[in-house]
Amino acid sequence: MAYCIHCGNELRHGVTHQCVNDTSGNPMKYTAAAAEPEQGRPDSESAGAPHAKTSSAVQVDGQVLLNLLKNPMSALNMRGDQTGMLYGIIGMASSIIGFWLFGLGIKQMFYSGLGMMSALISDFGMGSRALLLGLFSTVILLGSFWFTGNMVTKQKLDMKEFIAKMGSFQLPFGAALILSGLISFMSLKLAFLILVLALMTGLAANSAAVIELYRMGSSQWIKFFGVALGIYVLFLAVVQTVLL
Template sequence: MGVMSALLSDFGMGSRALLLGLFSTVILLGSFWFTGNMLTKQKLDLKEFIAKIGSFQLPFGAALIVSGLISFMSLKLAFLILIFALMTGLAANSAAIIELYRIGSSQWIKFLGIAIGIYVLLFAIVQTVLL
């Protein structure tokens, strides 16, 4: 908690954008893991899920770091990069998770609706707290 409070107080909006990106990724993957284990017959433990999907997050993590660094100079540009990274990450992760859990075409809408609903709800709460 001390590190988070230091980040939030010392660097202002830049550190908040970095934390928002980090929490967004964690919440997104958590909602996909929870929904995938809840709706499909293929159950993955958290370690196995992270091992298979974790390396896929590198490009999105880099974009989130760039967004955080740019926010020290231009908040509008940083927010644009953040939204682009989050939406691209959402689309790419959705496709990867559907493939990982072998979700049939009849379950796509149900799976994505529940997972993205959980993500949006938790992300809104985290965004309200951080910003």
């Protein structure tokens, strides 16, 4: 037996019911069959739960990475959510790995004829210093840009959003540094040339991207460059002196 959910009257099979509580002018008509819940239909909340759980999982999309390599400025469209943070960390990690490989390539010079694997499994000295240098260099550079951009423009860009955007922006330059590191096991001169080009291009491109991100006017550029690069050089010199 079914009842109207609006007026409480009994609904009979095959008999049209006009609700007595209808005040809209358009009668709400129900039948007992329509009022009864459909058998076998899962509850909407429970049915959506597995989907929500799946959608919450963060996955790396190769197409996004390829697009970042082809068009680095697309990184400025990243959001500060879990997905954006993931690509930001990947971009930063690529630069750090490139520094590490280059350090191992230099170290290989001291192990003549022993090859790449010997540099990887031998004493970690040169590689560890290059790894730390890449880590601190990347973090300090982005940190100085974020701090100075917020100060000069009076904008309060969230740190997570900044990492998602500018971190993922590092991916093409990180790829160039990784290439330099791999080539360093074969030709140190060529690797050093690629390294210098990647660093110089990366610094100029990062500066341009931050200017675009913060919408800086031409009158703010000199102040931004002076403060940001001053902080970067100062902190990196302290890190090299104390830790490296």
